[in-house]
Amino acid sequence: MDVVLDIGISGVLMGLVYALLALGLTVIFGIMDTVNFAHGEFLMLGMYAGYLTYAYLYPEPLAGVPVAGLVGMLLGVLAYTLLVKRLLSGPPIAQIFGTFGLMLFLRYGALAVFGPNLRSATQGLVVAKRLVVGGLTLDAAKVVAAAGSAFLFGLVYLMLRRTKLGLALQATAANREAARYMGIDTDRMNLIGWALGGATAGMAGALLVNFYYVSPTVGMVFSMITFTTVALGGFGSVPGALIAGILVGLIEVFTAQVISPQLKLAVIYTVFFLVVLFRPRGLLGAR
Amino acid sequence: MLALTNVKAGYGQVPVVHDVTLEVRAGEMVSLIGANGAGKSTILKTIMGAVRPLSGQVHFLDEDITGRPTPDIVRRGIVYVPEGKLVFEPLTVEENLRLGAYLVNDKQVVQERLERAYALFPRLAERRNQRAGTLSGGERTMLAIARGLMSGPRLLMLDEPSLGLMPKLVTEMFATIAALKKTGLAILLVEQRAREALELADRGYVLRTGRIVASGSAAELLSGEVLVQAFLGR
Amino acid sequence: MLRVRRWIRTIAAVLGLIVFVGTLPSAAQETVKIGVILPLSGPLAPTGQELRRGYELMVDIVNNVYPELAALGLEVAGWNGIPSLGGAKIEPIFADSRGEPAVGADMARRLILEQGVVGLMGAYQSSVTQTVATVAERHGIPLVNSDSSSPTLTTLGYEWFWRVTPHDMIFDDDLFNLLDGLVEGKAPGVPAVPKDSIRRLAVVVENTEFGSATGNDIVNRLAPERGYEVVEYMRYQANSPDLTSETARLVNSGADVYLFASYVSDAILFMRTLALRGAKPTLIWGQNAGFTNPDFVQALGPALHGVLTRSLFIAKIGEVRPIAAAINELYRQRYGTNLSEESAREMLGVLAWAHALNNAGSTNPRALQRALNELDIPGDQLITPWQGIKFGSRRPGEKNQNIYATGMIGQYQYNPETGGVTLEIVYPFEAATADMVFPFPGWD
Ligand SMILES: Nc1ncnc2c1ncn2[C@@H]1O[C@H](COP(=O)(O)OP(=O)(O)OP(=O)(O)O)[C@@H](O)[C@H]1O
Ligand SMILES: [Mg+2]
Numbered sequence: 001m002d003v004v005l006d007i008g009i010s011g012v013l014m015g016l017v018y019a020l021l022a023l024g025l026t027v028i029f030g031i032m033d034t035v036n037f038a039h040g041e042f043l044m045l046g047m048y049a050g051y052l053t054y055a056y057l058y059p060e061p062l063a064g065v066p067v068a069g070l071v072g073m074l075l076g077v078l079a080y081t082l083l084v085k086r087l088l089s090g091p092p093i094a095q096i097f098g099t100f101g102l103m104l105f106l107r108y109g110a111l112a113v114f115g116p117n118l119r120s121a122t123q124g125l126v127v128a129k130r131l132v133v134g135g136l137t138l139d140a141a142k143v144v145a146a147a148g149s150a151f152l153f154g155l156v157y158l159m160l161r162r163t164k165l166g167l168a169l170q171a172t173a174a175n176r177e178a179a180r181y182m183g184i185d186t187d188r189m190n191l192i193g194w195a196l197g198g199a200t201a202g203m204a205g206a207l208l209v210n211f212y213y214v215s216p217t218v219g220m221v222f223s224m225i226t227f228t229t230v231a232l233g234g235f236g237s238v239p240g241a242l243i244a245g246i247l248v249g250l251i252e253v254f255t256a257q258v259i260s261p262q263l264k265l266a267v268i269y270t271v272f273f274l275v276v277l278f279r280p281r282g283l284l285g286a287r
Numbered sequence: 288m289l290a291l292t293n294v295k296a297g298y299g300q301v302p303v304v305h306d307v308t309l310e311v312r313a314g315e316m317v318s319l320i321g322a323n324g325a326g327k328s329t330i331l332k333t334i335m336g337a338v339r340p341l342s343g344q345v346h347f348l349d350e351d352i353t354g355r356p357t358p359d360i361v362r363r364g365i366v367y368v369p370e371g372k373l374v375f376e377p378l379t380v381e382e383n384l385r386l387g388a389y390l391v392n393d394k395q396v397v398q399e400r401l402e403r404a405y406a407l408f409p410r411l412a413e414r415r416n417q418r419a420g421t422l423s424g425g426e427r428t429m430l431a432i433a434r435g436l437m438s439g440p441r442l443l444m445l446d447e448p449s450l451g452l453m454p455k456l457v458t459e460m461f462a463t464i465a466a467l468k469k470t471g472l473a474i475l476l477v478e479q480r481a482r483e484a485l486e487l488a489d490r491g492y493v494l495r496t497g498r499i500v501a502s503g504s505a506a507e508l509l510s511g512e513v514l515v516q517a518f519l520g521r
Numbered sequence: 522m523l524r525v526r527r528w529i530r531t532i533a534a535v536l537g538l539i540v541f542v543g544t545l546p547s548a549a550q551e552t553v554k555i556g557v558i559l560p561l562s563g564p565l566a567p568t569g570q571e572l573r574r575g576y577e578l579m580v581d582i583v584n585n586v587y588p589e590l591a592a593l594g595l596e597v598a599g600w601n602g603i604p605s606l607g608g609a610k611i612e613p614i615f616a617d618s619r620g621e622p623a624v625g626a627d628m629a630r631r632l633i634l635e636q637g638v639v640g641l642m643g644a645y646q647s648s649v650t651q652t653v654a655t656v657a658e659r660h661g662i663p664l665v666n667s668d669s670s671s672p673t674l675t676t677l678g679y680e681w682f683w684r685v686t687p688h689d690m691i692f693d694d695d696l697f698n699l700l701d702g703l704v705e706g707k708a709p710g711v712p713a714v715p716k717d718s719i720r721r722l723a724v725v726v727e728n729t730e731f732g733s734a735t736g737n738d739i740v741n742r743l744a745p746e747r748g749y750e751v752v753e754y755m756r757y758q759a760n761s762p763d764l765t766s767e768t769a770r771l772v773n774s775g776a777d778v779y780l781f782a783s784y785v786s787d788a789i790l791f792m793r794t795l796a797l798r799g800a801k802p803t804l805i806w807g808q809n810a811g812f813t814n815p816d817f818v819q820a821l822g823p824a825l826h827g828v829l830t831r832s833l834f835i836a837k838i839g840e841v842r843p844i845a846a847a848i849n850e851l852y853r854q855r856y857g858t859n860l861s862e863e864s865a866r867e868m869l870g871v872l873a874w875a876h877a878l879n880n881a882g883s884t885n886p887r888a889l890q891r892a893l894n895e896l897d898i899p900g901d902q903l904i905t906p907w908q909g910i911k912f913g914s915r916r917p918g919e920k921n922q923n924i925y926a927t928g929m930i931g932q933y934q935y936n937p938e939t940g941g942v943t944l945e946i947v948y949p950f951e952a953a954t955a956d957m958v959f960p961f962p963g964w965d
Contacts, residue, residue: 006769007765007769014762079387091632118789118816119819119820120789120816120819120820122819122821122822123363128796137796137799143640157514166384168389170377171375171389174376174378175373175374177337177369178373178374180337180357181335181366181368181369181373181391182361182366182438183358183389184358185356185358197535198368213785249763252763252766253763253765253766254766256767257770260756261756261770262574262756262758263758264761264766265761
């Protein structure tokens with residue numbers, strides 16, 4: 001029972017980080033039906049932004065979170081204006097190849113610039129610290145990353161639900177043509193979606209720096225999980241991303257615990273496959 | 288108020304409408320009649336800046352608005368209620384309405400218009416927190432029109448509002464349009480139901496395969512042979 | 522007439538000059554070409570460079586006189602080329618395998634047929650070495666390997682393949698020698714410990730060929746043979762985003778000893794998660810790979826105090842082997858870093874070649890084959906704490922494996938005074954550079 005609680009909490013904590021990662025991807029998809037294959041690389045560069053801030057400016061990984069948010073946002077804006085926008089008039093396959101190419105470019109660009117080494121933060125408010133809550137020992141860094149993710153997720157959700165811009169983004173996602181007739185600059189909405197996706201991925205990256213290593217290929221570790229989360233929650237669904245993120249986190253830990261650690265990704269992909277097969281729109285997808 | 292001069296427009300390099308010259312004066316209701324695929328929606332989309340004209344000009348309030356971006360055209364006072372009731376299905380009725388006033392920054396004004404819309408369509412007031420995707424066809428039409436009015440337009444363009452409605456609702460809908468006309472709003476109504484549309488209108492144009500084949504006062508058009516010709520293609 | 526004679530004289534002089542000059546390069550061409558196949562491009566390029574440096578430095582030591590090394594007793598340092606071949610220099614010819622078996626084989630063929638090499642070295646990845654070995658076998662050209670660790674390579678009955686360095690099963694043996702040594706009271710600074718305090722093993726390996734090779738050898742061969750109990754055999758998903766559940770499982774297994782085969786990313790994550798969980802096994806050991814990576818040390822620093830890892834070569838050996846210290850110093854001067862496992866491997870390979878060539882006194886393949894079969898280099902010539910280099914068989918079916926090759930086991934030790942973490946040698950026991958920290962002190 002203790003193990004169940006212990007493992008369960010850990011699954012939820014990672015799940016919240018997955019949810020924040022899935023958020024950016026699902027928002028971009030919702031707005032313009034484009035899958036950003038470079039999302040994991042946005043995360044990776046956010047991690048570098050966070051790590052480099054920590055290593056060269058201020059020795060606290062949490063200080064890197066806003067920097068990584070800015071870097072991520074800039075990355076999203078550049079990716080959209082320089083690449084994706086130009087591919088919009090082409091067939092959907094052009095967008096797939098375009099963002100896939102961007103993924104390779106960023107990954108191998110990072111390899112060239114930063115080298116293959118793994119870097120890790122070794123000091124900071126929550127780095128390698130324990131948090132004891134009612135007899136349970138938690139990783140303080142994970143708790144903070146999860147809380148930060150939940151907070152950012154909530155912020156974006158409120159923005160989408162409560163502000164005029166959020167409403168316009170939702171309208172664009174729901175019906176691009178009608179949104180244009182309302183006077184909404186849908187092209188700008190695309191841009192904002194990419195900025196939002198980049199910023200959330202970047203900040204998730206900086207939060208991860210508190211307990212995760214940084215390397216040019218680290219995007220790979222997270223991107224499959226993120227895609228699965230988005231598909232599970234329903235492409236374009238924001239609440240779906242949250243629920244699916246937590247679900248994936250829980251499946252991951254409990255598979256490792258109950259079945260076998262080497263099967264955990266296999267089980268996640270199986271669930272994903274079953275959802276695609278029997279409920280293609282995902283758990284909460286609109287379409 | 289609105290004037291199209293020798294407009295040629297289409298998709299890609301293929302023109303769909305040719306040499307269209309058309310006018311809507313202030314406070315006037317004009318009906319644009321034509322069969323399926325004649326190019327009616329294309330004309331409205333060209334006015335909205337959603338379709339780029341290949342040649343010709345669009346003027347609104349004596350200014351050249353040819354090919355201007357859609358938000359600019361909405362801001363100038365033209366609103367387009369698209370065909371097929373393009374409402375934002377996942378959003379509530381009220382959110383849909385607020386989106387109609389997207390370019391209005393004065394919250395007070397938005398609130399007033401919201402109340403006016405609910406007064407005009409009490410059914411929408413009852414369903415204000417309901418998702419638009421759950422509305423019936425008639426309610427969607429109401430919502431689409433009400434949403435269009437939220438921007439405070441000087442010219443309202445309706446694209447086949449009767450489409451897919453049962454006869455009783457069609458009558459109801461035309462009554463609503465008549466009421467709107469009385470408020471002094473200029474209206475450009477696109478319809479396949481020529482008779483009903485012309486009976487309401489001051490003037491009319493008949494479009495056949497992308498060309499205006501007849502125009503004149505509603506009464507003239509109703510009495511003449513042109514209508515039959517336009518639809519039967521003789 | 523006179524003019525004609527002058528012409529003839531001139532022509533004769535020119536011809537004579539040409540003949541004379543022509544003899545010069547032929548004297549300079551007295552080199553022994555050794556083909557070296559390495560992954561010099563592709564993902565393993567950095568490793569390839571490291572390997573190459575080891576070759577180059579040792580070739581230099583053989584080809585030129587290094588009095589300070591010779592004074593320490595290193596025979597080849599006193600040579601100026603291969604003595605029995607009239608001072609012929611070793612000329613390494615590098616070829617890039619790109620890490621691909623087919624490319625490696627092709628390179629071997631070209632080195633033999635186009636470059637006329639008398640011998641081969643390489644090719645790092647066991648899969649590439651294997652294809653290179655088949656080419657060497659077909660052409661009857663000796664391949665001396667010092668950088669591949671798959672045990673199968675020396676069990677295929679090859680007549681032209683020799684391995685200087687230990688293979689993976691030897692490394693696994695070393696681990697159990699250390700465990701047995703602890704029980705027998707042989708470990709430096711540790712009184713004999715009851716076997717029950719280290720009997721229960723948890724074997725944690727990534728779900729790849731590397732992981733399962735180590736895991737299966739420990740679980741199926743060594744643990745039963747030496748009387749240890751495997752309470753958890755965990756094959757985990759490599760490059761996991763999170764290892765909390767795996768760690769919980771490990772801690773709950775109640776094992777005394779945690780044995781890992783992981784690359785650096787998972788190794789970091791495992792250690793961090795174990796530390797947060799306050800896990801307290803009596804011993805933690807890593808099968809090289811991630812556990813010797815500098816990034817691993819950077820990430821964990823003092824938290825590594827007491828963690829063990831096997832390695833072929835640990836620079837600290839210089840403290841007990843002056844030759845290793847001197848060569849390491851030379852290496853540092855030239856490349857700015859300590860000798861690594863990779864560079865050390867290749868130095869040993871070149872050393873074996875140098876002695877074999879000298880003993881053969883010829884570059885004839887048959888003579889070289891005999892010289893390699895009979896090679897017996899004493900341990901004092903080496904930078905590793907081995908008894909020497911002598912090819913033979915340590916287990917049934919094995920052939921041309923250096924019977925003296927062993928690995929080392931190092932222990933990370935934190936020095937509170939310097940604030941630094943050093944990898945001290947604790948095995949082989951005779952080569953220990955520090956007392957072993959036992960039991961593992963935990964993370965508090
Ligand atoms: N996006 C588009 N791309 C290419 N061709 C189009 C596009 N939209 C419409 N068309 C073509 O243009 C022509 C006119 O279409 P339009 O929608 O303007 O007709 P309409 O008069 O509004 O017809 P309906 O009464 O059916 O709405 C048709 O042949 C149609 O197939
Ligand atoms: Mg139409």
